[in-house]
Every structure is written in C-alpha cells, then in structure tokens.
Amino acid sequence: xxxxGDRLIQAAxxxxxxxxxxxxxxxxxxxxPPEVDVKRIRQRKRMSxxxxxxxxxxxxxxxxxxxxxxxxxxxxxxxxxxxIDREPEAxxxxxxxx
Numbered sequence: 001x002x003x004x005g006d007r008l009i010q011a012a013x014x015x016x017x018x019x020x021x022x023x024x025x026x027x028x029x030x031x032x033p034p035e036v037d038v039k040r041i042r043q044r045k046r047m048s049x050x051x052x053x054x055x056x057x058x059x060x061x062x063x064x065x066x067x068x069x070x071x072x073x074x075x076x077x078x079x080x081x082x083x084i085d086r087e088p089e090a091x092x093x094x095x096x097x098x
Contacts, residue, residue, distance in 0.1 A: 004087055032075045032082070039067040041085040056084060056091070 017023035042052045042063070049067070053060035058077075065071040073081060084091050 005090065008083075008087060008090060030079075032079045034078075036073065036078045036081050036085075038063065038073065038081060041081050042067070044085065045088065056080075056095070 014023060018025045042049065045052060047055065049063050050060050052058070053063045062071070066073050066077075
C-alpha cells in the first residue's frame with residue numbers, strides 16, 4: 001500500500017476511536033487548504049464536468065461555479081476533492097456499488 005493509503009487508514013482508525021470516545025478529538029490535527037484548484041483536479045481525471053459531478057456525487061452547477069470561481073467549496077468539499085485528487089482509487093473503491 002502507498003504511504004498516503006497508510007495515512008488514510010490510520011486517520012480512519014483515529015476517527016473511529018474519537019467517535020467511540022476512546023480518543024480526544026483535540027489530539028487529531030487536520031489541515032484543509034483554504035483553496036483547491038477544482039478544474040485541475042477534474043482535468044487530471046480526464047473527465048467532463050458532467051461526468052466528474054456524476055461520478056463523485058456533486059452537483060454539476062455547483063462544480064461549474066467552483067471552477068469559474070463564482071463560489072468556493074466548503075471545507076468538507078475541499079477535503080473530498082483533495083482525496084479524489086490524491087487517492088482516486090480509494091475513492092472509486094469506496095463509492096463502488098456492492
């Protein structure tokens with residue numbers, strides 16, 4: 001597994017421990033950058049706006065607004081977009097139909 005994959009697994013374990021009350025959430029540090037280049041992320045996946053939005057459960061109008069900088073994704077959307085960019089296979093596995 002990749003180093004990033006190992007970090008994601010460790011982060012998931014920490015999140016579970018926090019949710020169970022077994023760990024202090026103050027000890028977990030997460031950095032979400034204030035801006036992400038949404039268009040670059042989509043283009044790296046070689047997808048149209050419509051396909052990207054459909055594959056990742058995003059609203060295509062909102063995606064267009066982000067790309068044209070009429071609005072900015074909130075912190076949760078930025079984090080999701082970063083994971084799509086850095087660990088696309090993990091996202092694809094997680095979203096695959098059973």
